[in-house]
Amino acid sequence: MSLAAGEVSFDITGQATTLDVRLGNTGRVDTTGTVEVVLPTGVTVPSMPPGCVAEAPDRTRCDLGPIVAGQVGTARLPVAATPEAQRNAPLSGAVIGTLAPRAGKAKTIQLSFRIVAVAALATPVVSAAPTGSQGALPPLAGAGRETGMTRVQKLALVLIGASMLLVVLALALATGTLRRRMGEQRRPPVVDAGGAVD
Numbered sequence: 001m002s003l004a005a006g007e008v009s010f011d012i013t014g015q016a017t018t019l020d021v022r023l024g025n026t027g028r029v030d031t032t033g034t035v036e037v038v039l040p041t042g043v044t045v046p047s048m049p050p051g052c053v054a055e056a057p058d059r060t061r062c063d064l065g066p067i068v069a070g071q072v073g074t075a076r077l078p079v080a081a082t083p084e085a086q087r088n089a090p091l092s093g094a095v096i097g098t099l100a101p102r103a104g105k106a107k108t109i110q111l112s113f114r115i116v117a118v119a120a121l122a123t124p125v126v127s128a129a130p131t132g133s134q135g136a137l138p139p140l141a142g143a144g145r146e147t148g149m150t151r152v153q154k155l156a157l158v159l160i161g162a163s164m165l166l167v168v169l170a171l172a173l174a175t176g177t178l179r180r181r182m183g184e185q186r187r188p189p190v191v192d193a194g195g196a197v198d
Helices: 083-087 151-186
Strands: 002-005 008-010 017-024 031-038 052-056 059-067 072-081 091-101 107-117
Touching: 002 091, 002 107, 008 017, 017 031, 017 059, 017 091, 031 072, 059 072, 072 083, 072 107, 083 107
Parallel strands: 008 107
Antiparallel strands: 002 017, 017 072, 031 059, 031 091, 052 059, 091 107
């Protein structure tokens, strides 16, 4: 007997995909075939195809009917996965195939298959927004009033006002010094009684 299961792959849309299971009768007598599919947490069969039943939340059983010698029975199951399961990919599932002849002991074979998803390769890193003491600025005095200005704009206005005040002071000092020098230059010489000039 032979058993094969294709890889389950979820594309970027994350929509449901399919799992193909093939159970082959390589013997000389006719048999009846069944397969059981075991899926990991977060991966399910959303709708049961004909001949398949859910035996448990993670286990689906499909009757393939008669499989004559040299022939292959196929089960095709839709498979869906939650976003979390796709982010945790790659995952693995299991398939158990059984061939039961009309007379004699049934034979069983088992294998595992991979479950991959594009979402596992393209999951963005999301940083948490700062809360409480994690970088939050304390409220300003009078924060309840709407001022229309940000903290940076207020700081810029204060710096501009201080700069203008310094410029005015510098101009006043320079003007005062210049006036004193000009007054000294214009003052007439003083002549004392002896005719000497100061």
